Amino acid sequence: MTGRYYQTTPIYYVNDAPHVGTAYATVMADVLARWHRLVGDETFYLTGTDEHGLKILRAAELNGVSVAEWTDRTSARFVEAWKALEISNDDFLRTTEPRHYETVQKFMQAIYDNGYLYKGTYEGWYCVSCEVYYGQEELIGENLCPLHERPVEWFVEENWFFALSRFEERLLDFYEQHKDAIYPEARGNEALGIIRSGLRDISITRTSIDWGVPVPWDDGHVFYVWYDALVNYLSGIDYGRDEARFEKWWPAVHHLLAKDIVRFHCVWWPAMCMAAGIDPPRRWLITGYLLIGGKKMGKTAFNQVDPVELASDVGVEGLRHYLVRDFPLGNDGEFTYENLIERYNADLANNLGNLLARVATVVGSKCAGTGPPTQAREDSKLAAVAEEAVAAAAEAWASFAPHEALEATWRLIRAANAELEAVAPWKLEPGPAVDAVLGDALEVLRLVAVLVSPVLIRSAGVIWHRLGIGGSPDAPGNAGPDGVLAWGGYKGGTKVVKGEPLFPRRST
Ligand SMILES: [Zn+2]
Numbered sequence: 001m002t003g004r005y006y007q008t009t010p011i012y013y014v015n016d017a018p019h020v021g022t023a024y025a026t027v028m029a030d031v032l033a034r035w036h037r038l039v040g041d042e043t044f045y046l047t048g049t050d051e052h053g054l055k056i057l058r059a060a061e062l063n064g065v066s067v068a069e070w071t072d073r074t075s076a077r078f079v080e081a082w083k084a085l086e087i088s089n090d091d092f093l094r095t096t097e098p099r100h101y102e103t104v105q106k107f108m109q110a111i112y113d114n115g116y117l118y119k120g121t122y123e124g125w126y127c128v129s130c131e132v133y134y135g136q137e138e139l140i141g142e143n144l145c146p147l148h149e150r151p152v153e154w155f156v157e158e159n160w161f162f163a164l165s166r167f168e169e170r171l172l173d174f175y176e177q178h179k180d181a182i183y184p185e186a187r188g189n190e191a192l193g194i195i196r197s198g199l200r201d202i203s204i205t206r207t208s209i210d211w212g213v214p215v216p217w218d219d220g221h222v223f224y225v226w227y228d229a230l231v232n233y234l235s236g237i238d239y240g241r242d243e244a245r246f247e248k249w250w251p252a253v254h255h256l257l258a259k260d261i262v263r264f265h266c267v268w269w270p271a272m273c274m275a276a277g278i279d280p281p282r283r284w285l286i287t288g289y290l291l292i293g294g295k296k297m298g299k300t301a302f303n304q305v306d307p308v309e310l311a312s313d314v315g316v317e318g319l320r321h322y323l324v325r326d327f328p329l330g331n332d333g334e335f336t337y338e339n340l341i342e343r344y345n346a347d348l349a350n351n352l353g354n355l356l357a358r359v360a361t362v363v364g365s366k367c368a369g370t371g372p373p374t375q376a377r378e379d380s381k382l383a384a385v386a387e388e389a390v391a392a393a394a395e396a397w398a399s400f401a402p403h404e405a406l407e408a409t410w411r412l413i414r415a416a417n418a419e420l421e422a423v424a425p426w427k428l429e430p431g432p433a434v435d436a437v438l439g440d441a442l443e444v445l446r447l448v449a450v451l452v453s454p455v456l457i458r459s460a461g462v463i464w465h466r467l468g469i470g471g472s473p474d475a476p477g478n479a480g481p482d483g484v485l486a487w488g489g490y491k492g493g494t495k496v497v498k499g500e501p502l503f504p505r506r507s508t
Contacts, residue, residue, distance in 0.1 A: 121159070
């Protein structure tokens with residue numbers, strides 16, 4: 001059963017540099033997109049940068065450059081970071097691009113034409129860092145933003161308002177009919193709680209700044225940065241520009257985002273879609289926070305870790321594997337360098353790397369470097385383990401639990417290592433017993449290369465290549481119904497190459 005899969009990340013705000021927290025979201029979205037390509041789904045993965053709003057203007061001023069120069073420079077850092085982390089995004093959208101302006105204006109015009117926008121005066125406490133108005137009751141201390149713990153400012157302006165309050169019932173109905181729309185479920189309950197507590201209309205334009213997308217029907221107004229940012233998910237698939245392309249990808253979208261922006265994504269955004277006359281998104285995947293010393297990573301906490309620096313130190317694959325394996329989608333997790341190295345050594349050096357090195361060495365010494373064939377499933381001690389692991393991994397990938405998919409995959413790797421130790425082919429004379437255990441171990445490595453290919457992109461290819469198999473482990477459809485994950489795919493007779501250690505041990 002293959003289909004279409006549209007993956008997004010939150011677009012990153014260019015007042016800031018990429019850090020391990022943003023890398024986590026981008027890597028999670030990446031492995032999900034890669035898995036869907038692997039099962040044969042037609043897949044589109046969009047990420048990008050959010051470049052409007054007061055915060056960006058002030059960041060440019062603070063750094064003594066024009067806002068255009070600032071956004072070019074910062075946006076490029078994200079592009080480079082994602083390239084370094086081998087992110088497979090199909091597009092990178094900047095909200096300062098003309099195609100985005102066109103989509104935002106057409107989308108908001110549709111909401112206006114449908115009668116859900118009206119003009120009013122807005123005054124209130126505004127946090128420049130959040131780009132959000134707060135009610136007095138939401139502030140902490142001496143009029144401080146509850147998120148940033150910094151003073152908010154009193155703003156008065158004439159705004160266009162979105163009649164969000166008219167969507168309470170429709171949103172509740174939608175979530176009632178789509179109970180799996182928000183993952184994990186607890187976040188869905190949070191969104192329902194927000195809706196049930198009553199929705200106020202929200203101001204969606206600003207006249208106080210001009211760094212934004214102009215409102216097409218009212219000169220001097222620009223769209224509030226959140227409204228323009230959310231619409232990026234439509235700009236990337238050409239809403240208002242290419243109807244066929246838009247309809248191809250919408251609403252098959254999976255929005256990945258962190259739990260602090262549930263209100264915007266799971267309440268405002270589907271209501272805006274309804275108001276514009278399009279379906280709400282198919283799914284929201286809500287991540288927790290990566291914590292450092294118990295605090296959320298971020299600019300104001302001074303605890304940012306540069307993912308590119310980290311990857312050049314511990315390797316891209318060590319970093320990707322740690323992020324996917326140790327931070328289940330939805331949970332908060334404590335990020336430490338020691339745990340990263342420990343995970344690398346345990347899984348990659350000691351288990352997967354060791355299995356590959358052992359098998360290649362013994363095939364070299366006992367089988368003259370040519371791999372023996374896999375045993376028939378009824379004769380093999382590993383076939384049943386492999387079938388269980390493949391099924392569990394596929395199920396976990398499909399249910400947004402890549403950490404469980406890796407857990408299942410490593411069960412198989414450990415079983416193959418245990419079987420090798422039990423038989424100890426390196427002590428035996430060449431013959432059927434040696435061939436049997438090595439043929440099965442080669443088959444396990446073949447299956448593992450496919451299963452880890454969304455995470456360990458290069459190493460999966462290296463394993464495949466050393467086994468002498470043609471093609472590549474991450475070919476589209478390899479994990480699909482006509483794929484290569486059935487036991488017995490390795491037929492033997494290939495030259496098995498030893499090569500350098502794939503994952504040399506690291507010390508902390
Ligand atoms: Zn704030």
